[in-house]
Amino acid sequence: MAAAQHIDDVDFISDFAVPGYPFVVPIAIVSNTPDTQGPYPVRVAVRDAASVWLLYQIDGGSVQHLQMQQQDSLFVSQIPGQHVGTRIAYQIEAHSANGKVSYFPHADAWLDFTVVELTGAPLAFTALRGDDAIGVVDTGTRRELARIPVGDEPIQMILAGDQLFVSNLSSNDLRIIDTATFQIQAHIETAVQPLDLALAPDGKTLYATNSGTNALTIVDVESGQAHTVEIADTSEGLYGIAATADKIFTTDIAGSQVLVLSPQGRVTGRIPVPPKPRSLALAPDGKTLYVTSMDTGRLTAIDADDATVVRTIDLDVSGTFAIAPSPDGRKLYLTAYSEGALLVVDVASGILRKRLAIGRNPRAIAFSPDGTQAYVTSSFSNEIHIVDAVRDSVVGHYATGQNPRGIALTQPIWPTIESQHPTHFALAPAFPNPFNGSTQITYTLAAESPVELRVYNALGQAVRTLLRQQREAGTHQIYWDGRDDQGRALASGTYLLIMRAGAVRQTTKMLLLR
The missing domain is CATH 2.60.40.4070 (Immunoglobulin-like)
Known part of the structure; x- marks a missing residue:
């Protein structure tokens, strides 16, 4: 399938088709949601069916039957919005022309989801690579609200308004999640092994590196249309990425260089840096680009305007993975994955101010919306550490799913609740x-x-x-x-x-x- 092709969000479930019986494949499982307005869309692909029905129960009550309507190659229906705390179970029933019936998931099994309550505290979305899902945690209670099934090996994520873009390393695609409802909106095919993500400053274009090939996937955020640009003369697939208004920066991890690209993906420069450059991050003002090195403890600072190295800082660790400037630009936070530490560097002096012990193999860093806390994923110990970004001290942690990687925090969006009765237009x-x-x-x-x-x-x-x-x-x-x-x-x-x-x-x- 071409990288530019935009298809529906298909989660194929392996099973055996019984000859003569309809065969049902779900298209995006409905996840737990805070959305009380609804409706909750259900979409399936069905083969050899004359009619398809959505069966659902509200809190174990009587079973409601809705005939699903065919739209293109899919059958669709929707469950009406429900109050907080409601548990909805649903099942698909497909009838063949000769009267044979198939069920999904099974005749005696139902899928279910719950309308969950939010505290109003920021929500933490985490890529659980080992679970093929996105975990959603209410940071007010540190309780997981939902597991959103996505593609194979979700690895990184980035927020674009109220949309969350997730890269799936092994299924070679991006998923778009509505952060207000926790539901998948779209699925975008990419080149091999999409990894890191960056937004253009105007928010209109998303860039994804492809670590399995020398290619960059470029996505129009509004339309979801994507295309792939091959990058010549690189030693290995692309990894880290950052974007300014007129440049894209990406790391050639085996070539010990940062590539400078035009917004269209044409190579305009190459910057030598310490071995195995992994992640990139721009200062809040966009003037300085920071580069981590997985093989050394050296942090490189690059002038983003003229694409030249301006400073190298030795951090006295074996290597660093992720980097995140503080929202005010005065500090840098880096994960030292071998040492299980979070490093805090003063930007003005270049001095390492703090070295905080956290989980095993720490990876990604994200700040709370107000910038007062940093959340750090640790992929080997399956936990998230919370750091007070004012005092630079660990103030808590919580367990998560398997192999947490990318993380993003956002303030919850409260859906508008409309009357369910025909008393309004x-x-x-x-x-x-x-x-x-x-x-x-x-x-x-x-x-x-x-x-x-x-x-x-x-x-x-x-x-x-x-x-x-x-x-x-x-x-x-x-x-x-x-x-x-x-x-x-x-x-x-x-x-x-x-x-x-x-x-x-x-x-x-x-x-x-x-």
């Missing part, structure tokens, strides 16, 4: 979204009213009128196939749907992917 989010075939639009009218549903492009031009007629009170559905009023397929991008019902005007965004 409401336009629900399109489902699925993003989509590449058709998407379902649900709207609710509190009273009979003239209704207009129109789709606009990013330039504000009306491209499709879906509905313009009198409709009765209640909940209604309509589909959009990604075409304009003349039946022409529209290009990938963000589209705005506007509902006008009497004096009411409501909008929602839709992301079309081709």
Whole structure:
């Protein structure tokens, strides 16, 4: 599959198909979520089925049956939003034309998830490489709220607004997670072994190194479209990465050099550095680039404007892995993986100020949203250490899943709770979204009213009128196939749907992917 191809979030589960019976493959398992608004989308791929049903139970109550609708190659349905503390169990039932029935996961087994409560403290998302999942911890209680199944060997992550991008080393892809709902939004194929991630300063472009090949994956954040650029004359796959407005920096770990690239991926310079350069980080002002060395204790500082080495600091350790400047830029935090230590360096003097003992094989570092704490993953001892970033002291730790690697912290986003009763005019989010075939639009009218549903492009031009007629009170559905009023397929991008019902005007965004 081409690196630029953007496909649905498929988690294949190995099983044997029984001849004559439908065969069901889940598309993204619904995870625990703080979202009380819903709906909770369920998508499956099914072979040899005449009809497919979603069965669900709320807190062990009666079983509800919803017939799933076919959209392109998938069957989709959705479970309505529920209150905090609710446990939802669900199962897929597929019927063949000759009356044979298959279940997923099994006839006597159900999948389940819970609507969880948040304390309001920051959420820590951690890549659990050994569990093929992202763990979500409420730092207010240090309790794990959810395990989000992703691809094989999730390794690094980066926040882009309320989206979390995760690189999966062995399944050669990126997953996008909605941090407000804990659900996977999209899946992007990459070149071999995507590893470190960096955002352009304007947040519009994501860069991913590919450690299994000499390539860089470049992703348009808004559309999710990706392409791969081959990097010539490198000794091994690319590892660390950082980006300024006019440059991309990446480490050639076997070549003991930092490559300087244009935003389009063309090599414009090469900077010799100490052996095995691993990770890169820019100072908050973007003027200085820092480089770690896995084979030495030397930290390299590079002027990001003219791409020249300005300072090398000997840290008296066997090697360092990750590096993170403090939000104010006055200190640098580095993981010394062999020594099981977190190093704290004063930027102005270059002096090592603290050496804090933490877990075994420490890897990634992330700061709390207010910058007062640093969280450090330790991949061999399966724990997260919490460091007071003001006093530079360890103030706690908690156990996590297997082989924690990348970590990111964000303030929780509280979903807007809307009435479940038809007493208000409401336009629900399109489902699925993003989509590449058709998407379902649900709207609710509190009273009979003239209704207009129109789709606009990013330039504000009306491209499709879906509905313009009198409709009765209640909940209604309509589909959009990604075409304009003349039946022409529209290009990938963000589209705005506007509902006008009497004096009411409501909008929602839709992301079309081709």
